[in-house]
Amino acid sequence: MARSSLTREQVLDTAAALVRRNGPQALTMRALAAELGTAVTSIYWHVGNRESLLDALVESTVQEMGTLRPAGRTPAARIVSVARGLRRQLRARPHLIAMVHERGLTERMFLPAQQALVHEVHAAGLRGARAAAAVRAVQFQTVGFLLVERNRERSPVQSPGEGELWTASAADDDPALARALARPTDPDRLFEDSVRALVEGLLTGPPQQGARRRTGTQERETAE
Structure with a gap:
């Protein structure tokens, strides 16, 4: 050429x-x-x-990581879609992501995904510290899940394996639980289930303790 x-x-x-x-x-x-x-x-x-x-290459990778586009009819569904897309992009280019990290550009790389999450948690009615906590929780869940997933993929063959370790007695006399834990993990399904459960709790759960304290203070000031 x-x-x-x-x-x-x-x-x-x-x-x-x-x-x-x-x-x-x-x-x-x-x-x-x-x-x-x-x-x-x-x-x-x-x-x-x-x-x-x-x-x-690092700059190109940072730009590519900014192409996430939320999908879904509800804020919760769109948040899950951002997490799913982030995991997919990170899995597709681990060596390039490591290069980004080595050059101190990790936070910049994650900014577009965080901004997409901010938009969706705002759409769900969260503001301030609760919105920030939700954004970080989804990001940490996604990255943390990926790190565990990669570690399991790279680990040597385990002996004994899960199928041998999980008996009814080991599972607190719950044979159905033992059988489920003895089966190979479906990482895609586990990721979807865990992120959905996290997002549902974040969007519908009670305000944080600090937010409740501030509200109480404001009510007392109003009464005075």
């Missing part, structure tokens, strides 16, 4: 694919040139040196 027919977008897309497959250490200018079928000098012409290329 001649330099004149190569674009910066093609270089970045191919570099991102290499990182997704094999990690940042596999991204060399020679490997990228071979993948593109061009000369190394052509890569330099389009994106500069390797550090400049990595910076461009």
